Amino acid sequence: MVAMKTLTEKILTDTIRLRPANSHKGTFGRVCLVGGNYQFGGAIIMATEASVYSGAGLNTTLTDVVNFGPLHARLPEAMVTEFTNQKALTQLVSAADTVVVGPGLGVESDSLTVLKGVFDAIRPSQTLLIDGSAITMIAENDLPLPTAHLIFTPHQMEWQRLSGIPINNQENEANEKVREELDAIVVLKSHRTRIYTSEGSFMNPTGTPAQATGGMGDTLAGMIGGFTAQFTHRENAVLAAVYAHSDIADNLADHQYVVLPTQIMHQLPTYMHDHQSKR
């Protein structure tokens, strides 16, 4: 086991590139976000909004039809399609650089059908981020994983379900072993989030109890989606998103009792401007 490294602010300038003058929306990646049933629309709206605010060039959301209006009222920049339309799902998933599946997807039979549809459509060259309900469904149904660049973003209870490691025993050695079996990047979220990759394991030093509110992880999932779609080094993109998400929260918590997920994403364009590479 190699010692865990602690992330520093340097991960930001190592990752967030200066936007080239000769560029267009296609330069900054396509993200497809899948989730948000009739009950959890807010989750996929927050994930989508976080991806857009992190600079991803094109964003399409596959969700329950009840969420179309609410999503567009907040975010006309995103495109929407119904997640039960298998043909559209296959086409939109195939066209993405990064697919984010799970925020607010739910665990009912329609949710499982959607998840299986994503797994069938994904190709090995693509990045697939698996969050929230999708992690729970994989664990509960023992679903085989597709071949792709996989990223899991479990909180401790979701990691217990997926890995079988009880929350109190989630030590680095055990976590690293399961990460290897999954052949994925694992972002194990807690008050001090740890990130396990094939290139090493990392501790995120940022974060505050002011973040302990629903939707905070949905927002991180969207940010990682946006970062991985536009920045070429996948591991660094994940690390930078985790660091930024909680660093912004720390800054807001200097003068706020609670930090809302939507406040974090709205800070992103300024924060990324201030922490981009100078070259």
Ligand SMILES: NC(=O)C1=CN([C@@H]2O[C@H](COP(=O)(O)OP(=O)(O)OC[C@H]3O[C@@H](n4cnc5c(N)ncnc54)[C@H](O)[C@@H]3O)[C@@H](O)[C@H]2O)[C@@H](O)CC1
């Ligand atoms: N506005 C919305 O639409 C929201 C929808 N959400 C969605 O709701 C679905 C269910 O996710 P939940 O996470 O709520 O439910 P889960 O049942 O998966 O997990 C929550 C349980 O895990 C426990 N837990 C233990 N350690 C934890 C840790 N470190 N972090 C978080 N929880 C920990 C909590 O106490 C809680 O009882 C997901 O699809 C999620 O995306 C939630 O994100 C909340 C907001």
Ligand SMILES: Nc1ncnc2c1ncn2[C@@H]1O[C@H](COP(=O)(O)OP(=O)(O)O)[C@@H](O)[C@H]1O
């Ligand atoms: N006490 C805390 N200190 C630091 N970060 C926290 C704390 N509580 C929650 N977070 C962060 O908030 C996010 C919660 O994710 P998750 O439980 O998936 O939320 P949701 O599913 O409601 O969106 C994670 O990024 C986690 O690290």
Ligand SMILES: [Mg+2]
């Ligand atoms: Mg979550």
